Amino acid sequence: MAALADLQAAPLLLAAMMSNDPRLQFVNAIAWLDPARLTERESDPRYIDFDYDAEDNLTVGLHICRECFPAVYAGAVQLQWQGADERTIGRYLLQGINAQLVVPVQSLDELRYGPPVAFCGVSLPAFEPEDTDQFLYDQLLPVFALFGLSADEDMPDDVEQTAYVAARVLVESLTVRTESVYQDLANLLTWLFSTSGNTAVDYTAEAFWENGYDTAEWSSNDIALINEINREAQVLVASALNAVQALDEDKPLWHAFSRNVKVVLNAVRKTFKKGNPDHARTRYTSDAIDPAAFIRFARWPDRA
């Protein structure tokens, strides 16, 4: 009986002893609130301190929350102490992380690739005939066709280059206009020709991975940057889709747009053919042409 009483009193005794030793108090606090610290490998600043590929999804999620979303981490740890199963904790982590992101992560497995970017770039060769029922195929191909472009993978370089320069000229001519429909049209062209400067707008996911770019990291700065990129991409693409709708509904606008594309394309094509007067044996490259020299060819009707 006495032994049982001793056993029952043991936790209180241990707690009292711990409260008298600052080191034990500290370790106890870590076990309570930050147990990931106890399993964390000793970091060496000369090497990476966390290997995302070597850990399981839950550990990765806890690590990211510990670094970037401490409130979510604190809640997840308390759930662990309450005996919640892995699925519940995983769901809690995902919800907590997604509350801080513009584009949500679909599963804990995706966390290894950094904060998600919603790539919405347009790649013409990626348009397949079986996409005919897709909105994009129906709406965007006629715009590309005005520039002489199609989903054919073997488009000659000079056709692509001329179209690219013509699009730059038209965007320049549109940015001086104050009407919202022309801002939308400029955004449509920068989207279609991948010249917005926004990574999410200018790249498809495949193109981004194929280029071998580094992905963003789970750090406060990178998360803020990716959120800003995704937010801006959503605004840009929404604006571009407004332009698609305007071109579809406003026939005079479509005619003006078609005419401007044709006239600017011709002017640019002539310049390409003429060659570079400063270097008689070299041809122009698209980057060497100043769009400002061609703006006068584009004429836009007034709009509300």
Next chain:
Amino acid sequence: MFTSLDSSGLVDCLSHVPPVELLAVRLLNERRLTSAGGWFPAVLPESVTDATQELIAYTKSCAALLNKLIYPSPVVLPTLEIPEWPL
């Protein structure tokens, strides 16, 4: 004036430094006796978050200091001449 410090002197000096006052430790000491059941106390989520953030920041600063001691930056000695090793 400070002239030197050996390892036992350093240990003696550090042992006199009072423990850092952390919210997590305070919560553990204050609430454990009043909380029914469980080894750790039941505390409001806001307090848990604050205590966790403070604890993480503290352990990170300790780890950073430790790394500084383990991997000290090289010291440049411009006045030291080693004539045996001219380029």
